[in-house]
Amino acid sequence: MSSIERVTQPTLDVLEALLAADRLELHGWAIMKTTKRAGPTVYKVLDRLAEAGWVTRSWEEQPPDANRPRRRLYRLTADGCSRARALLAQRRQVHLGQPKVLGTAGAA
């Protein structure tokens, strides 16, 4: 687990979305909807977070429709979760315990 090199606004948005999911797995589209960020922006951040070991990626086991491509799911690791909380508290000074309405959670 290493620290992330650049902490940008999209990074904070993605971390906030993943934290608000409360250890549920989110797929890329759900994160894009929650953060209201474009796909490439979100995936750049997810790449950096995955490289730093803050999030884990896994493919969904059973696609809802067999003809559809699989979705990849993202979840904060335990260490990533605590680091994300600390980072958000430092940068945004928000109450992270507040529930937030999210898009579709991947695991759901």
Place this chain on the structure above:
Amino acid sequence: MLGAVALGLLVNEISDVSPWMAERLVRSAARLWSRDPQVAADYAEEWQAVVDERPGKLLKLCTALGFLAGAVQIRLGATIHGRRRALQHALRGIVWLNWLMGVSGTGTCLNILGAFPNGHLRETVSFAVVVLGFLVASGLEIRLTVRRRRAASDRSVR
């Protein structure tokens, strides 16, 4: 009248072709995003799933175009960044080479001109030139490093 019919047919055709086009664009975007074929294939599948989530054929096409634009930006950014780094390394090389050439050149010139009546003075002057050149080159190196770090910190969100 004829124009309206032709426009309608064109829109209809584009609408029908757009899912196929979106798939091709997403694959191209994934290949640009990563040089690793396996990683690119994974992203292509993942992004295709994202595109499929969007309602409407044209919106799907727009999302695919967005992925392609992002991937092109990343590839261009990596190229520019790589060239900038290469330029910085070249500049450093020139600075250090200049220092080495300056030291040896100065020593040689002073020797030819007979500036050193005795060996002790020659050693002292040579040593002073070496130290001075080293300090100048180190100063430039530190300045470059500080500027790079400052630029990196400016890019990050405070």
